[in-house]
Amino acid sequence: MKAEMIRLLRESEDHISGQELCDRFQVSRTAVWKAINQLKEEGYVIEAKQNRGYRLLASPDSMEAHELMSRIDTEWAGREVSYKRETGSTNIDCKQLAAQGAPHGTLAVAEAQSGGRGRRGRNWQSPAGTSVYMSLLCRPDFPPDKAPMLTLVMGLSVAEAIGKCTGLDARIKWPNDVVVNGKKVCGILTEMEMGLETKEIQYLVVGVGINANNGFEKMQESGSLEQARREAFPEELQRKATSLFLESGEKNKRILRAVLVQHVMEAFEQNYGLFCRTLDLSLLMERYNGYLVNRDAAVKVLDPGGEYVGVAKGIDKDGDLLVETEEGSVEKVYSGEVSVRGVYGYAE
Numbered sequence: 001m002k003a004e005m006i007r008l009l010r011e012s013e014d015h016i017s018g019q020e021l022c023d024r025f026q027v028s029r030t031a032v033w034k035a036i037n038q039l040k041e042e043g044y045v046i047e048a049k050q051n052r053g054y055r056l057l058a059s060p061d062s063m064e065a066h067e068l069m070s071r072i073d074t075e076w077a078g079r080e081v082s083y084k085r086e087t088g089s090t091n092i093d094c095k096q097l098a099a100q101g102a103p104h105g106t107l108a109v110a111e112a113q114s115g116g117r118g119r120r121g122r123n124w125q126s127p128a129g130t131s132v133y134m135s136l137l138c139r140p141d142f143p144p145d146k147a148p149m150l151t152l153v154m155g156l157s158v159a160e161a162i163g164k165c166t167g168l169d170a171r172i173k174w175p176n177d178v179v180v181n182g183k184k185v186c187g188i189l190t191e192m193e194m195g196l197e198t199k200e201i202q203y204l205v206v207g208v209g210i211n212a213n214n215g216f217e218k219m220q221e222s223g224s225l226e227q228a229r230r231e232a233f234p235e236e237l238q239r240k241a242t243s244l245f246l247e248s249g250e251k252n253k254r255i256l257r258a259v260l261v262q263h264v265m266e267a268f269e270q271n272y273g274l275f276c277r278t279l280d281l282s283l284l285m286e287r288y289n290g291y292l293v294n295r296d297a298a299v300k301v302l303d304p305g306g307e308y309v310g311v312a313k314g315i316d317k318d319g320d321l322l323v324e325t326e327e328g329s330v331e332k333v334y335s336g337e338v339s340v341r342g343v344y345g346y347a348e
Contacts, residue, residue, distance in 0.1 A: 001025050005035060006070035009046070009056035017053035061213065061254045063109050063132070063261070071262040076105035077136065077272070078265035086112045086128065091191055091207040094135035098193065098203040104139040107265070113209075130217075130243070132210040132257050136268070139203050142279050144194060147204055148335050149281055149319045151176050151190045153271050154206050156284060158186050159291045161263035162210075166244050166255060171293035174312075174321050175335040178210075179293055183242035186210045208264070212255040214243035219251055282317040289314035294340070299323060301331070302339045312340070 008016060008024070021032045036054060040046055043060030059067065065083040072078040080103065087093055093108040112128035138150065155172045162170035162178065162185070173179050178186035189207040194200070215232030219225060225246070233241045244255045274283040281288065289295055294312045301308050301323055310323040313330065321333040321340060333340060 001027070002035060002039070002066035003069035006039065006044070006056070006059075006066060009054060010059070010070065012055070015047070015049060015053040015055045020053065059256065059258075061129075061256055061258075063111055063257055065109075067258045068107070068109065068261055071258050072265050073262075074105075074265050074269045076103075077269035078105060078107040078261070080106045082106065082108045084108075084110045086110060086114065087133075088114050089207075090133050090135040091189060091205050094137050094205045094207070095191070095193065095203075098137050098139075098205070102137055104137065105269075106137040107134055107261075108137070109134045109261070130211070130213045132208065132212055132261060132264075134261060135205050135207040136265075137203060137205055138272075140201055140276070142201070142276070144192065144199070144201050146279050147190065147192050147201060148175075149275065150204060150206055150272075151188050151335065152281060152288060152315070152319045153275050153284065154188050154190070154208060154268060155186075156288050156291060157264055157267035157271050158188070158208060158210065160267045160287075161260060162186075162244065164267075165260045165263050166248055168244060168247055170291070172288065172291045173293050174315065174340060175319070180242060180244065180247045182293075183247075184211075184240055185242055185244060185247070210257075210260065211241060211243035212257050212260060213245045214241075215246045216254055219245075223251075225249070225251055278317075280317040281315065281319050285315060285317055299340050301333055303333075 005021065018029055018032050022029055036046055042062065044056065045058040047055045047057055063083065065081040068078065068081045082093065082097055084093065087110040090108045090110050090113065097106055097108060110133045113133045152175060155176060155178060158178050159170040159172050162168055168180050171179050176188040177184050187209050191205045193202040195202050215228040218231045219228040222228065229246055230238065232243060232246060271284055275281065277283060292314055295314050297312060299310060299312045301310065308325055310325040310331065313322040313324055315321055319335060323331050323333055325331055
């Protein structure tokens with residue numbers, strides 16, 4: 001009832017009477033009053049006027065299930081939400097939900113993670129209440145060798161969502177990072193569970209971590225955006241990581257994370273549908289390459305067989321990065337086999 005009540009209040013241009021809410025949810029006036037007060041305690045600003053009813057004036061920066069479900073209006077992506085205040089990893093939570101029979105599109109979210117992971121097992125900074133920690137469950141019927149491309153599908157979706165939600169010029173650092181102004185704001189980790197006998201995909205979990213409001217509290221304490229930049233991340237990450245809040249330049253305005261999640265789910269559902277039509281990235285390739293931060297720029301490919309320098313030309317339909325070498329040949333760089341770093345500027 002909470003999610004639908006928030007949705008009704010948010011979408012209404014005027015007050016909604018208590019009686020209308022009673023009729024809609026088939027509950028008593030007392031139950032409506034209690035629900036409204038619970039929402040107020042959670043940070044929703046709700047105006048109550050006698051003989052007129054209730055009106056939603058502002059929403060908190062919340063990742064609670066009812067807040068997300070009140071905003072997400074997709075067919076399947078994020079329609080079911082599992083929320084925890086703190087967890088080890090939303091990817092692990094999502095795997096557990098999958099084992100319990102959760103449907104395609106189930107979203108696991110948390111306010112804080114104690115065991116978030118990036119590529120090659122690296123730790124991912126997961127402070128409470130500042131970022132988006134979420135994992136989406138997919139139950140595809142395509143072959144396992146297609147699974148790595150979902151990381152790229154999600155990367156495109158996140159970049160598009162950030163632009164729509166904040167106006168920032170988000171870019172993709174192939175294969176699994178999203179950057180703003182050359183610094184990382186998002187990491188993506190896709191994991192797959194295979195059937196022991198069938199060798200088919202049982203499910204996929206696409207984990208996403210987005211730095212949304214890192215630095216906001218420091219900004220409120222010091223009044224200095226530069227000091228907030230210095231204190232938002234550990235020293236070793238300050239040159240590599242940033243947040244949407246820090247890059248927005250709006251000193252007193254938090255990024256509403258639920259709105260960001262809403263846009264990511266909408267974009268992913270659309271992009272996933274296009275991917276499934278061809279089982280490659282041919283219908284997404286042009287848009288993806290438009291977001292590629294190092295397209296037509298010099299890159300260093302750190303291949304186990306030997307490093308080489310070239311120019312990134314974009315991805316092909318299979319999601320491989322095409323790099324033109326100094327000798328003029330075009331090499332395919334495979335996700336997971338090599339690491340690509342910009343010769344100048346941002347590095348992993």
